[in-house]
Amino acid sequence: MRLRRRLGHRAIAGFTTLLLPFAALVGLASPASAATSATATYAKTQDWGTGFEGKWTVKNTGTTALSSWTVEWDFPSGTSVTSAWDADVTSSGTHWTAKNKSWNGTLAPGASLSFGFNGAGAGSPSNCKLNGGSCDGGPTVPGDSAPSAPGKPTASDITNTSVKLAWSAATDDKGIKNYDVLRDGAKVATVTGTSYSDTGLTAGTDYSYTVQARDTADQTGPVSGATAVHTTGGTTDPPPTGDKVKLGYFTEWGVYGRNYHVKNLVSSGSASKITHINYAFGNVKGGKCTLDDSYAATDKAYTADQSVSGTADTWDQPLRGNFNQLRQLKAKYPNIKVLWSFGGWTYSGGFGEAAANPAAFAASCKALVEDPRWADVFDGIDIDWEYPNACGLTCDTSGFSSFKTLTQALRTEFGSNYLVTAAITADGSSGGKIDAADYGGASQYLDWYNVMTYDYFGAFNAQGPTAPHSPLTSYSGIPTAGFNSADAIAKLKSKGVASKKLLLGIGFYGRGWTGVTQAAPGGSATGAAPGTYEAGIEDYKILKTSCPATGTIAGTAYAYCGNNWWSYDTPATIGSKMTWAKNQGLGGAFFWEFSGDTTNGELVTAINNGLN
Incomplete structure (x- = not known):
């Protein structure tokens, strides 16, 4: 990443x-x-x-x-x-x-x-x-204990006006008489069994259901956990997104200089066109998952006009910041799942220690994800280890099987009710990073791989040659064989990774050089082109007007303006890439990251349209 x-x-x-x-x-x-x-x-x-x-x-x-x-x-x-x-x-x-x-x-x-x-x-x-x-x-009956809490109800057969609820039975030393079903805290029914169908509801509306048991002496026990239900219909239902994963990364630090917040997903129209969000990044320290920036994640106060719900944060509420805004987003768009991503380029150095005791690492991650303050926000965990048994910002020597062992521990700890995914290298070269770890063996424990099919070439090689940073296929003159999406996907499939577990990566940014004298790829350069936040990198929303695309190569676009040369994806090239992904049977696509898109979310729209 x-x-x-x-x-x-x-x-x-x-x-x-x-x-x-x-x-x-x-x-x-x-x-x-x-x-x-x-x-x-x-x-x-x-x-x-x-x-x-x-x-x-x-x-x-x-x-x-x-x-x-x-x-x-x-x-x-x-x-x-x-x-x-x-x-x-x-x-x-x-x-x-x-x-x-x-x-x-x-x-x-x-x-x-x-x-x-x-x-x-x-x-x-x-x-x-x-x-x-x-x-x-x-009554409180001496010598007769009150019943236990029933299981948290599950919801099924949700329609515009009804929902079916079911729960596991409570226990009592003298026997259960019946159950009260509570909707938004008010009793709506008393039943003798462990299921109930609630009717007469309003379309497109959020409800919360709990259940409470009563014993034969009419003593009531504690209320069960609450289950949120959003009825179908109404005017707030998002349009269908198809059966493909459409995942975007939301960066924790984007709320600062980039001034990009969760509400931007709504105002841009992107929230209705995605299925998943990876929240980046949690850190890996001392062999454990840790929260990184608590102010951005849990403390930053939002005014009413800044928040997804339109309600201002109060100084004494238990949770503010990005996590609370994500909670509000999920209430508005119940189809969206949120995963907490750990690692990334900067924070991957801690995975080596984590791999030495994978069970302890997995336990720490689950405890953090299930912290009572935000347990309802996250639907899973994403591991962005750059790179197991290879070099990124630092070099890892934990061995070929370490990644598989780590993912197995995560799946064992999180079980089947959580998503467990990983962002991985897209180095399709012979003997490259895909060959350095057991990605094939690890895939059985993961829901999917985010294959980082971008950043192949850039001004980290200051003198060039200029080359597209996210080529879909190889081409004559490509600087490094295997550095393209098609070769990476093919190599992963050859190692036994199912097509449906592979997501194609899209960068919402470009990489560029300066001091370039030719428009076609393969030119020499003198260094990195100027960028808003970092030399050699610029958001698509800037490049589309500051340096419009002048050509395409290997399924992506490039631009030559002045003495600067940039490569980046456009809505047109993304559309072609999505067609390719569908033809390959891939599980969908993901992108890095939301703030690089235009204010009307044209790149997210291209992904959504291309995968539908």
Whole structure:
């Protein structure tokens, strides 16, 4: 993958604490009567897409007055209360507590009251407690344990107006009586089995479902994990993307000098034309996967106009930054899967140590991907090791089988429910980097390879000869035999890699030389052409007007302007490459990276159109 450029961290000003510590504000009120004599129920009363309004209703179902009440619940990470009325609402992490005001704590038998709040995020409350007891008023029976949580429901047969839910049974020492099905925290049904079909839904709408078990003594257990459902139809469904993978890299550091953010995927129209995003890059240190730039990933605050959801980040929400924006993107485009990519040109030096204890490395990666703050963001992991048993920025000597061993450990750790992929060399030369590692043997553990079929030639050879950095095929005069996409794909197939596990790589940038005197490839040069961020490299969105293509060779374009010579892909050459990829039976295509495209995403459009 391309060289990682750090454009600097941002200093974060400290916030003045507006709330006293949670423990100082909140103490469980001593109930005037047992918790079994009152109930608390939740309803989402409004949902405007970028936020929602919630309401809790407390009812005294007993025979004596309540003198105070405290309602507690948990929200999943990313869901929070932004303002509240008729109760004092505080939080500790994802745990929320609402305590009565001085004027509404007393509830006569049979009386009820409500308090409300505005919220951000899409989650539903769970683990409700009222005055330390059950929120449903069910009895607490001495010697009879409450049931366990049922399994997280799975959703199937989703239509415009309905969904079928199923879950694994809860357990109880005296037996399960029935299950409550909750939609957005409100009970919609009580069933005796472990499935339910919910109907009467709205097309193109997001819902969240949980399930709660009740035993034969009417004791309720904890709520299951939540399952998000997006009904079909409506106006927000993305158009079909076909059965091919269309993957783009989003760079963590792009939010700085490039000023490229997750929302740009929406405004450019690209989000509706891709299937996967690789978030680049996590680091590899001490044999472990590590978060690199926490400010960009988890802390950077977005205003309402900058965010995907149109909701401004608050200073106290559990997760901000790119990860939260990706979460919002996935809510808007449920078909998109996000993988966290580790390594890259700059960070591959740590893979040698990781390969020495692959099981420990894999465990560290899964623990990081499944961190509760962002576990719902990522659908898998991508390994960008440049290069196993060969040289990149540094040289690795871990051996021919090290890559296979590492990928096997990752698959064992992550299982079949996660995507596990790898970006790999496209050196198709005899005895080159593809021959240095067991890519054929490792492919059985991976969903696909991102074959980096670009950067073959460039001004890292300052005097030339000028040559296209991403040739699809060989051509007369190519500086190095095997340095082209067709030879790389053929070599990988010969090693037993299935065609459908190979993605063709596209660069959304060009490589160029200066001091060139001829328009055709093969000319001499004096050095790297000027670039916005790095000499010898420039984004397509700049080159298309600053140095328009003047010819094509080996399935890609080149441009000669002044004394500068550039090569890059255009929508036309990408279209031809996609046709070639389909004819080869490849699994799709990927590209490096989003910010090189135009503001209307013309290169992403070319990939999408070419693979459909």
